[in-house]
Amino acid sequence: MAPLETYAITLPVRDYTPRHFLLEVDGKTATITLNRPDRKNPLTFQSYAELRDLFRALQFDTEVKTIVITGAGGNFCSGGDVFEIIEPLLSRDMPGLLQFTTMTGELVKAMRACPQPIVAAIDGICVGAGAIIAMASDLRVGTTGAKVAFLFNRVGLAGCDMGACAILPRIIGQGRASELLYTGRVMSGEEAERWGFFNRLADAGSVLSEARKLADSLSAGPTFANAMTKRMLHMEWDMSVDQAIEAEAMAQAVCMKTEDYTRAFNAFAAKQKPVFEGN
Known part of the structure; x- marks a missing residue:
């Protein structure tokens, strides 16, 4: 069919x-x-x-x-x-x-x-x-x-x-x-x-x-983090507020290990705009 x-x-x-x-x-x-x-x-x-x-x-x-x-x-x-x-x-x-x-x-x-x-x-x-x-x-x-x-x-x-x-x-x-x-x-x-x-x-x-x-x-933004945002927006429909807060804590910790997070800090420290690469 x-x-x-x-x-x-x-x-x-x-x-x-x-x-x-x-x-x-x-x-x-x-x-x-x-x-x-x-x-x-x-x-x-x-x-x-x-x-x-x-x-x-x-x-x-x-x-x-x-x-x-x-x-x-x-x-x-x-x-x-x-x-x-x-x-x-x-x-x-x-x-x-x-x-x-x-x-x-x-x-x-x-x-x-x-x-x-x-x-x-x-x-x-x-x-x-x-x-x-x-x-x-x-x-x-x-x-x-x-x-x-x-x-x-x-x-x-x-x-x-x-x-x-x-x-x-x-x-x-x-x-x-x-x-x-x-x-x-x-x-x-x-x-x-x-x-x-x-x-x-x-x-x-x-x-x-x-x-x-x-x-x-x-x-041009932090595309790994954007993907994480999309995933959490979808997943949290079925969560309580407490569950959502815990899930977002884990998601944010993962994003803090990305190179884009480091790039953002280094750019801020140098008073520059960060150039994200999605990793």
């Missing part, structure tokens, strides 16, 4: 040519572009699987330090393709449906597990699974013209798709997440920024460059 497709992605990722989207590695930043602009960049069984496998591979890529994900043609992503995903699912049995829903969830798991911070550059339509990909990113740069919607209940499904009920409330709060997931309504770009879903707004013509600028600034 299509959802069981896998893609052999060898390292370094910069040498991989995807079949179902675009990938560019510039310096330490990888940019993934969903590239079906004539349809507002919908996902297919194959693009879901290839994205999942790419993010899994990125866990082990030592060259890429940050990731940008965006869409071509002025839109981010219109969700699952109506005729290539939605319609075929109508004829699947329960095991086949569970294969699909498990695979889509694995994409979010892979995004959260890869150590590199992910910056989403969002313009235009960002709905359904597209909104989930934006949500699963670490940071989001949007435009006033962006339209974000978790549409699942509008097609007769629960709003709890691909981790939405766990992740979205942690970004914008329980009440606001409940409203979006129960109603499936569109959240405007200004509202998304005001509610904290977008970290910042940019003009449509510069949203990708602003996202890359943010990603590059993270790539």
Whole structure:
């Protein structure tokens, strides 16, 4: 079945040519572009699987330090393709449906597990699974013209798709997440920024460059420590405050043994700006 497709992605990722989207590695930043602009960049069984496998591979890529994900043609992503995903699912049995829903969830798991911070550059339509990909990113740069919607209940499904009920409330709060997931309504770009879903707004013509600028600034930082921050942000969802404090004590002690920590002290002592190398 299509959802069981896998893609052999060898390292370094910069040498991989995807079949179902675009990938560019510039310096330490990888940019993934969903590239079906004539349809507002919908996902297919194959693009879901290839994205999942790419993010899994990125866990082990030592060259890429940050990731940008965006869409071509002025839109981010219109969700699952109506005729290539939605319609075929109508004829699947329960095991086949569970294969699909498990695979889509694995994409979010892979995004959260890869150590590199992910910056989403969002313009235009960002709905359904597209909104989930934006949500699963670490940071989001949007435009006033962006339209974000978790549409699942509008097609007769629960709003709890691909981790939405766990992740979205942690970004914008329980009440606001409940409203979006129960109603499936569109959240405007200004509202998304005001509610904290977008970290910042940019003009449509510069949203990708602003996202890359943010990603590059993270790539120039202490990338081992950034990866540790991402891991702790994810792990501490399931911890008590006391457990989180203990886990952070261990994480910080590990970071204190990095060369970047020593570089930071030496630069401070010399009244210079530290140049981090990620080790």
